[in-house]
Amino acid sequence: MLLPWGEAGGERITSRFSGSHACHLGRTVNQTVQSPEIREPSPPHLAVPSSSHHSITPLTVIRPKRGWWDLNLRELWEYRELLYFFVWRDVKVRYKQTLIGAAWAIIQPFMTMVVFSLFFGLLAQIPSNGLPYPVFYYSALLPWMYFAGSLTHATHVMVEHQRVITKVYFPRLILPVAAVLSGLVDFGIAFMILIVMMAFYGIGLTPSVLWLPAFLLLALTTALGVGLWLSALNAIYRDVRYAVPFLVQLWMFASPVAYPGSIVPERWQWLYGLNPMAGVIEGFRWALTGQVHLPSLLPVSVVAVALVLVGGLFYFRKMEGTIADLV
Amino acid sequence: MSDVAIRVENLSKRYRIGERERYYALRDVLTRAFRVPFRRCSSGSASTDAPKWIWALKDVSFEVKRGEVVGIIGRNGAGKTTLLKILARITEPTEGYAEVRGRVGSLLEVGTGFHPELTGRENIYLSGAILGMKKAEIDRKFDEIVAFAGVEKFIDTPVKHYSTGMHMRLAFSVAAHLDPEILLVDEVLAVGDLEFQKKCLGKMGDVAKGGRTVLFVSHQMNQIRRLCERVLWVDAGHIRQAGPTHEVVSAYETAMTSGAWAQSVHPEAAQFKARFLRWEIVEPRTDQPNVVATAGPISIRFILRVNQPIHTGVHGLHLFSSEGQTVWGVAIMRLTLESGLYEFLYNLDTLPLRPGAYFWLATFYDGAETLDYCWCPPELIVATPLWTHPQDRWGGLLNIPYRFDIRIINDDYKIH
Numbered sequence: 108m109l110l111p112w113g114e115a116g117g118e119r120i121t122s123r124f125s126g127s128h129a130c131h132l133g134r135t136v137n138q139t140v141q142s143p144e145i146r147e148p149s150p151p152h153l154a155v156p157s158s159s160h161h162s163i164t165p166l167t168v169i170r171p172k173r174g175w176w177d178l179n180l181r182e183l184w185e186y187r188e189l190l191y192f193f194v195w196r197d198v199k200v201r202y203k204q205t206l207i208g209a210a211w212a213i214i215q216p217f218m219t220m221v222v223f224s225l226f227f228g229l230l231a232q233i234p235s236n237g238l239p240y241p242v243f244y245y246s247a248l249l250p251w252m253y254f255a256g257s258l259t260h261a262t263h264v265m266v267e268h269q270r271v272i273t274k275v276y277f278p279r280l281i282l283p284v285a286a287v288l289s290g291l292v293d294f295g296i297a298f299m300i301l302i303v304m305m306a307f308y309g310i311g312l313t314p315s316v317l318w319l320p321a322f323l324l325l326a327l328t329t330a331l332g333v334g335l336w337l338s339a340l341n342a343i344y345r346d347v348r349y350a351v352p353f354l355v356q357l358w359m360f361a362s363p364v365a366y367p368g369s370i371v372p373e374r375w376q377w378l379y380g381l382n383p384m385a386g387v388i389e390g391f392r393w394a395l396t397g398q399v400h401l402p403s404l405l406p407v408s409v410v411a412v413a414l415v416l417v418g419g420l421f422y423f424r425k426m427e428g429t430i431a432d433l434v
Numbered sequence: 435m436s437d438v439a440i441r442v443e444n445l446s447k448r449y450r451i452g453e454r455e456r457y458y459a460l461r462d463v464l465t466r467a468f469r470v471p472f473r474r475c476s477s478g479s480a481s482t483d484a485p486k487w488i489w490a491l492k493d494v495s496f497e498v499k500r501g502e503v504v505g506i507i508g509r510n511g512a513g514k515t516t517l518l519k520i521l522a523r524i525t526e527p528t529e530g531y532a533e534v535r536g537r538v539g540s541l542l543e544v545g546t547g548f549h550p551e552l553t554g555r556e557n558i559y560l561s562g563a564i565l566g567m568k569k570a571e572i573d574r575k576f577d578e579i580v581a582f583a584g585v586e587k588f589i590d591t592p593v594k595h596y597s598t599g600m601h602m603r604l605a606f607s608v609a610a611h612l613d614p615e616i617l618l619v620d621e622v623l624a625v626g627d628l629e630f631q632k633k634c635l636g637k638m639g640d641v642a643k644g645g646r647t648v649l650f651v652s653h654q655m656n657q658i659r660r661l662c663e664r665v666l667w668v669d670a671g672h673i674r675q676a677g678p679t680h681e682v683v684s685a686y687e688t689a690m691t692s693g694a695w696a697q698s699v700h701p702e703a704a705q706f707k708a709r710f711l712r713w714e715i716v717e718p719r720t721d722q723p724n725v726v727a728t729a730g731p732i733s734i735r736f737i738l739r740v741n742q743p744i745h746t747g748v749h750g751l752h753l754f755s756s757e758g759q760t761v762w763g764v765a766i767m768r769l770t771l772e773s774g775l776y777e778f779l780y781n782l783d784t785l786p787l788r789p790g791a792y793f794w795l796a797t798f799y800d801g802a803e804t805l806d807y808c809w810c811p812p813e814l815i816v817a818t819p820l821w822t823h824p825q826d827r828w829g830g831l832l833n834i835p836y837r838f839d840i841r842i843i844n845d846d847y848k849i850h
Contacts, residue, residue, distance in 0.1 A: 164615065169523060169532040192563040196549060196556075203551045203592075274542045275564055276523040428526030431519070432449065 172428050179424070183278050193285035198292050212293035213300055216248040223248070227365045236367050238396055239308045245301055246395050247364045247388045250326045253294040254384060255355045257327070261286040261334025262351050265342045265430060272431050279427045280420075283338050287331045294323070305395070313397035322390035329383040329412050335419030339426040342433045363388050368402060380404025383412040438535065439616055439647040440498040440521065445530035446671075447491040447516050490516040492671040493530070498649065500535075500615075503642040505662035505679065506651045507686055509811070513671045514651045518542065518618045521649065536615030536647065539566060543620075545605030550594035554585055554604055557593055561608045575611045583607035610637045616647045635660070653809040655683055656756040656791040687724065687812035708740045708747075708771075708805040710796045716779070725815040729835045730784035735777050736796055736810070744771040744805075749778065750797040753814070756790050787816045788833040 183190075202208045220241055227233045228240035235243040261283040265272065268282055305312070341347035359365075362384040371379045379385050386408025393401050426433075491513045498504050506514045519525045521532060522540035547564035548557050558579055562572040572579075580586055583604040585596070593601055619638070635657065642648055642661050652658050658665060658679065665682040667675040675682050714723035717733035726732055736751070747769030753762040766778075794810040821836060822829035 164536050167523070167534040167538065169520060169527065169534065171527055171529060188569050189563045192560050192569075196552065196560055199556065200549060200551050270543075271547050271564060273519075273524060274546045275540055275566075276538075277564065277566070431525045 172425070179278065183280055183284075186278055186281055189277055190281045190285055190288075193281060194289045197285065197289035201289075209293075209296050212296040216245060216252050216297050217300060219248050219252075220245040223365055233366050234370070236369065236392075238310075238392070242301075242304055242308055242310060242396065243367075243392070244365070245304060246392050247362075249294065249297055249301060250322065250387050250391050251359060251362065251364050251384065252297070253290050253323075254326045254330050254387070255359070256293065257287040257290040257330035258334050258337070258355060259351055260290065261330060262337040262341050262347060264334075265338045266345075266348075279430060280335075280423060283331060283334050283423070286338075287327055287334060290330075291327075301395070310396055312395070315394045315397050315401075318390065318394040322387050322394060325383060325390065325408065325412060326387045328416050329387065332412060332416030332419045335416070335423040339423050339430065342426070342430050358382070358384065361385075367392075368404070373403075376402075376404045377407050380407030381411050383408040383415075437500050438497050438533075439500040439502070440496075440535070440649070441533045442497070442521075443495050443531045445491060445494045445517070445520060445527050445532055446489060447513075447520060447525070448487050448528040449490050450487055489671050491520070491527075494668075494671070494673055496666060496673060496676060498647060500647055501645045502664060503648040503650065503662050505658040505665040506649060506668055507653070507655070507658060507665055507683070508668035508674075512668045514668050515542070515620055517668065518620050518649065518651055522618050534616060537566070538616045538618065539612040539614030540618040541565075541609050541612070541620065542618070544602060544609060546609075548593060548601070548605060551592055553592050554580075554589040554596070557604070558608055561605065562612075565609060565612050566614070567612060571613070579604075579607045579611050582610065606634055610634075614646070616649070617641060618649045620651045621653065653811065654756070654793060655687070655811070655813045658683060706739075706805070707742045707800065707803075708738060708744060708798050710798065710806050710808045710810060711737045711739050711775075713737070713794060713796070713810045722815075724812045725817050726785065727817045729786050729818055729833070730782055732782045732785050733779060734782065735779045736794075738776040738778060738798065738806075740771050740773050740776060743773060744769060744800050746801045747771055748797075748799045750795075750799075751778075751780070752795040752797075754793050754795060756792065761787065761792065785816075786832045786834040787818070788822065788829065788831070789816050789818055789820055791815055 202211075205211060207214075223244040224240040228235065228244070238246075264282045264286045265279070272279065272282075337347055337351060341351075361382055363370075368376075368379065368385055368389040380402075386402060386405045389402035390405060494513075494517065506517065508514050516525075518540065519542070520527050521534060522538060522542070524540070524542075545561070547561045549560060552560065558576065559569070559572055562579075563569065567575075580589055583600070583606075585600055585604050588596065588600065593604070596604070638648075638650075638661055648661070650658070650661060662679050664677065665679045665686075666673055667682050667686050675685055713734065713736045715726055715732060716723075716735050717731070718726075718728060720727070749766040749769060751764050751766075752760055755761050792814040794814060796806070796808045796810050797804070798806045816833075818833060818835075820829070820833060822833055
């Protein structure tokens with residue numbers, strides 16, 4: 108068809124396509140493997156030395172997912188910068204346009220601590236294993252609030268990023284991971300207050316404090332493990348978002364936040380340990396004050412978390428390929 | 435050596451009907467789980483409750499060589515975007531296999547990942563990272579991105595204070611500096627003002643000439659003609675035709691004007707409430723009902739299929755130039771239509787357009803509900819002679835037919 112706009116419309120590229128015959132030469136070397144889904148296309152029958160230009164050409168094979176065992180953690184590592192940017196954005200956006208900024212990170216656990224100390228402590232006389240009530244409650248609220256916030260954030264993260272998910276590819280796992288990592292900033296800020304409080308009550312640190320990062324990691328892993336399940340489920344079933352605040356509330360009462368874990372009889376401790384947050388919170392109190400013995404339920408908690416996390420990773424990976432169709 | 439950048443073999447994608455529009459509530463799943471056994475007992479056929487599936491893409495195979503620029507055309511819902519999304523790894527295929535050699539960049543939207551609270555600078559990094567750039571790469575291209583967008587003064591202002599145009603320019607600029615070996619582009623050039631579109635198209639041309647492999651989805655045949663060497667015509671999930679641009683585009687346009695438009699949509703499409711089926715020039719009638727060789731009068735009709743009664747129908751018709759400028763637009767309000775096939779006839783006394791390709795956007799709403807938003811193929815080809823100044827920049831927007839007379843009037847002039 109003659110195009111009258113040919114002159115005015117700018118340059119036209121004439122067709123130089125001539126049929127579709129593939130000249131496919133198997134390449135022996137230099138195929139960077141970008142994801143475990145990548146395979147060598149066929150055994151090389153012609154050894155062609157690659158030019159330097161082609162040497163970094165990654166080959167991506169796209170096919171329906173078969174294996175559920177393939178977590179593709181290497182790809183996650185390749186996208187670590189994006190993970191950093193998501194965390195950075197979360198932190199940045201959270202305190203933009205807030206009046207008192209990062210003080211929010213302190214106010215919430217602090218006020219809760221005051222209320223708990225007053226009602227559960229002074230009035231209800233709940234035992235605190237010899238610790239001053241403010242320290243007893245604050246040291247539990249710190250990991251608890253980090254956990255509750257991260258879990259909620261991770262649950263919503265897929266749906267919140269619906270636009271991005273449907274427009275561009277990156278390992279979806281980055282989103283819940285970023286959600287639980289960005290909560291660490293708030294945790295760090297609130298932690299300062301704990302140091303001040305302990306100094307105020309004259310509680311010295313013991314070597315057990317070195318275990319604190321391990322318990323924080325346990326809290327992070329729990330939030331991530333459960334968050335992975337819930338974020339994928341929330342993408343499919345929107346009821347999940349209504350269930351989560353309720354779940355978090357029940358979970359808090361099932362965790363030794365407002366009471367010491369030692370009120371659970373010794374023979375039931377292993378069962379109590381199935382709630383990993385019981386291990387985390389008791390562990391926090393132990394690591395910080397050294398005045399509560401290392402909780403015996405800890406091994407059960409660690410195993411429980413590991414199972415939830417591994418299950419969550421596989422479930423998430425299974426959903427990952429089609430999550431863009433669902434959110 | 436010409437090697438293959440993209441190889442697609444029997445690629446298929448199945449969606450549950452409505453999956454893209456609707457999410458489930460856990461409640462639905464539970465009630466279904468409870469109901470199914472009972473239904474089976476009572477009627478013996480559970481098939482009525484079986485989920486309905488549609489193949490958005492079925493057994494699609496093709497190859498794209500390194501450095502080729504390939505256009506993908508087809509009606510809305512034909513599967514073009516699904517194809518791009520699979521190649522971009524946004525969603526997985528249900529069946530089949532594809533190989534992509536090289537770093538892939540997908541441009542399915544302008545401004546992916548922009549956050550209104552963040553500044554222009556922050557958004558460049560964020561959006562760049564989401565689109566697949568490394569931080570070092572963004573550092574290196576930062577100044578270039580800002581300059582291309584022309585937002586130097588506002589780079590540290592939150593983008594929520596940007597005008598739409600600035601926002602768009604910055605977003606496109608980030609995307610345009612993505613430097614992949616394979617670029618997947620979906621209709622992003624259909625947005626923005628005239629100048630912006632020209633800039634985008636120019637950039638796309640550079641990318642194409644730069645030896646990059648590009649897969650380009652568009653409804654705008656003039657863009658396809660300008661950028662692509664080869665075209666895939668996707669129709670109802672299949673590749674209907676593949677070949678050199680002019681062949682496929684002509685075939686596509688012919689099919690669109692000869693009523694194949696209506697048949698090419700999904701069988702499920704019978705569920706739609708109202709949709710435009712085709713348009714054509716009725717008067718003056720020629721072999722090619724999308725080509726006009728006169729400045730008027732002209733009669734143009736749009737065929738609308740209505741499947742359910744419309745109470746507060748609103749119809750809009752807009753004519754766009756090849757640069758994307760709205761040349762003309764009208765709205766017809768308060769339409770009440772019963773089910774049936776309708777002809778919307780426009781009698782235009784004159785259509786003084788410069789020769790070139792134009793396209794129609796026909797819309798139809800019932801109240802606030804969008805029933806059809808149709809970039810109606812084929813494009814309108816204006817093939818009138820050019821009556822304007824021979825130099826483009828002095829020719830103006832319109833091509834008004836005129837007669838010019840000259841005579842000596844010096845004596846008469848004094849009299850009046």
